[in-house]
Amino acid sequence: MRETYDVVVIGGGAAGLGGALALARARRSVLVVDDGRPRNAPAGHVHNYLTREGTPPAELLAIGREEVAGYGGEIVTGRAESATRQQEGFLVELADGRAVRARRLLVTTGLLDELPDLPGLAERWGRDVLHCPYCHGWEVRDRRIGILATGPLALHHAQLWRQWSPHVTFLANGTAPDGQEAERLAARGIAVVQGSVAGLEIDDDALTGARLASGEVVGLDAVVVTPRFTARSGVLESLGLKPADLEVNGHVVATQIPADPTGATSVPGVWAAGNVTNAMAQVITSAGAGLTAGAMINADLVEEDARRALEDYRSRAGTTTADAGEA
Structure with missing residues (x-):
């Protein structure tokens, strides 16, 4: 220098x-x-x-x-x-x-x-925990994609990621889409899963799903969050x-x-x-x-x-x- x-x-x-x-x-x-x-x-x-x-x-x-x-x-x-x-x-x-x-x-x-405080999420960030469909959408096309409701744009992201896959699930995570939003999700075949998400399921260094507080596991290949x-x-x-x-x-x-x-x-x-x-x-x-x-x-x-x-x-x-x- x-x-x-x-x-x-x-x-x-x-x-x-x-x-x-x-x-x-x-x-x-x-x-x-x-x-x-x-x-x-x-x-x-x-x-x-x-x-x-x-x-x-x-x-x-x-x-x-x-x-x-x-x-x-x-x-x-x-x-x-x-x-x-x-x-x-x-x-x-x-x-x-x-x-x-x-x-x-x-x-x-x-x-x-700044990521949501959820077990397993930070470790998978940028791999199969994603936020930008233009950065990663093609790589998970036609896969099972879960949209985690952690921010104000979660509903928008559910509609956006539907462009890349018909297998999109909205993880309500304790929230409840209103009547119009629920109808919009249903119209595009986006399933809604109620209940809070407790963590991610990882098997053989790959994401396999989201675990709800009830113990139920929703099978997924990628999870989308809004940092x-x-x-x-x-x-x-x-x-x-x-x-x-x-x-x-x-x-x-x-x-x-x-x-x-x-x-x-x-x-x-x-x-x-x-x-x-x-x-x-x-x-x-x-x-x-x-x-x-x-x-x-x-x-x-x-x-x-x-x-x-x-x-x-x-x-x-x-x-x-x-x-x-x-x-």
Whole structure:
């Protein structure tokens, strides 16, 4: 690690590496600080990523790191704790005591999936406990899918996952769909199982069903839950940025850091991209957002470089801004 970089990227997932690649190719000095906790680590493969369909997440990151390093970008393992503004940019402090300066920051720290507290659920997360049909629907097509009513979007998910399988069961888990919703479920052949879910049944390292409090076991091949998506926003909050609630159909489902379409936040010199600012973004979306933010950061630095060069040019020429205007 050198003392100062043009840009420090905090977070080395798809968004961070996408931004770092754009910046490194723009001949910027770039450091990526990554704590090695990718959100999609439990998943077997990345999907809906054009030309990379089915790539294991770790392999995709390894390819991205190699590409960034190939253009001179640096990557270091560590956890950024905070960032503070200084006269010439920012000071980023790492958990191990190291610190590094940057003219600009790109924060791509992602989010945390807060799962329901149910025995066996966390262990199967990303394997046969799922949440996104676009990420996993094809892999469980025509299988027995249980929709666990743990959030306000459970009924919506039951209808959505019905696109991938005719064998969808709504696990009411102590709730009761109203008359209209029950009719909608019945119309599409979605069975409703009453009773609270006590845990998951696992046999030979595979999900086999959901166990109700009554002891009954509902045979299933996959269980769908709705996590609470919480932005990993500690570094951004140290700069005064606060996460905002994301509402879907009037229900809060996530927190995320507000940013404009380019990733620029309300703090000058700080950009954010990926799930930390867009909780619904998939891997390819996050990579694209990182690229956009990287290009905008470079453009911002070009403007600063041009201003500084002009000031230096006029100083060496013995002219002032006013003199140049009169000329």
